[in-house]
Amino acid sequence: MGLRRVGTLLGEAALVVFLVSMVLGQVLGQPVLLGFVTSGSMEPTIETGEGFVAIPAEIAGPVEEGDVVVFRAEEIQGGGLTTHRVVEETERGYVTRGDANPFTDQDGGEPPVSEAQVVAVAWQPGGAVVTIPGVGAAVTASQDAFGSVQRQLAGLFGTRSLLGTQGVAYLLLSLSVAGYLLDLYLDGERGRTRETERDTGVSLHLVVVVFSAAIVLSATAAMTVPAGPQTFDIVSAETDSPGPRVIEQGTNDSVPYTTANGGFVPVVRYVEPVSDGVDVEPREVVVGPRSSVNGTLTLSAPPETGYYQHHVVEHRYLLVLPQSTIRSLYLIHPWLPVVVIDALLGGSFYAVGVAVGNSGRVRTRTRDGPSRFDRLRTWLR
Structure with a gap:
């Protein structure tokens, strides 16, 4: 495998991680692997719209003074997720402040932040927050796109169950199943009219992995x-x-x-x-x-x-x-039951998908013999 191929695979993997992080963050309503700020309260540490690596609180361990945390505020800008630095720890909770702010959040009326309110901790190797430009715009665009699709489908089917974060889970599950069945059908149709010995096309394993990831995202959201x-x-x-x-x-x-x-x-x-x-x-x-x-x-x-x-x-x-x-x-x-249940559901879907496909590639042209669609129908009988 050449260096160019390795670089391409690493780039694709990074893109998948980025997209999955954005979608999962949208589903859970909190940052997962990637967070971003929408104001200048953390400048110059984190500029407006810049992203950062967000470690879930359950994994990050105890919060310490100096950590930049994401917490569910009650008063700041009407409540919601806020990214500020912990400047003091008291018996009633953490005292927080934006790096660009002259006073603490608690001076402005925010109650001390409890451990339960902290949802993520920014990764700070060597004491400096690692920032990623452009994440805010990408996440906002994905949220707008999901919201638009949800509203249109909710109006089409006349149900509110497709709205909100739970609706995102339903959409991911539906799209994964529909997309996989459509791929099987189209590949079966192509197999009746075309033949080739070349092993070209998209990896079947990659396709099944994508759909398995959608199943995992849906289960995690639920x-x-x-x-x-x-x-x-x-x-x-x-x-x-x-x-x-x-x-x-x-x-x-x-x-x-x-x-x-x-x-x-x-x-x-x-x-x-x-x-x-x-x-x-x-x-x-x-x-x-x-x-x-x-x-x-x-x-x-x-x-x-x-x-x-x-x-x-x-x-x-x-x-x-x-x-x-x-x-x-x-x-x-x-979090261990979530991991095991996700592995069970995602792994089962992957195993069934590979067994049904019985091939290493999803070809744009297939060789003679029964297609995967035909094999699926035979297997179902």
């Missing part, structure tokens, strides 16, 4: 989009006064905690408190397709009066493995 950290605001008051979550100091209050599953595959849900004064029962529950299960959320008010936040993290997994197996994987690391 498990992670409805889950994640949740924040519950309370007011610890001298008396149990009327108002949303106003609790008498030193006491607790219980409210319903509903877990809904809008998909067609049952899921197992786990809830883990990540701050004091909050608990959910049951912490593990199976939710059937298109159904919901009620639990109990207990919120405790500290002895001191004031405004407080309690946090829990919810994890969901498609019940395609025995529940006991998922539980064992979850106890090792919450």
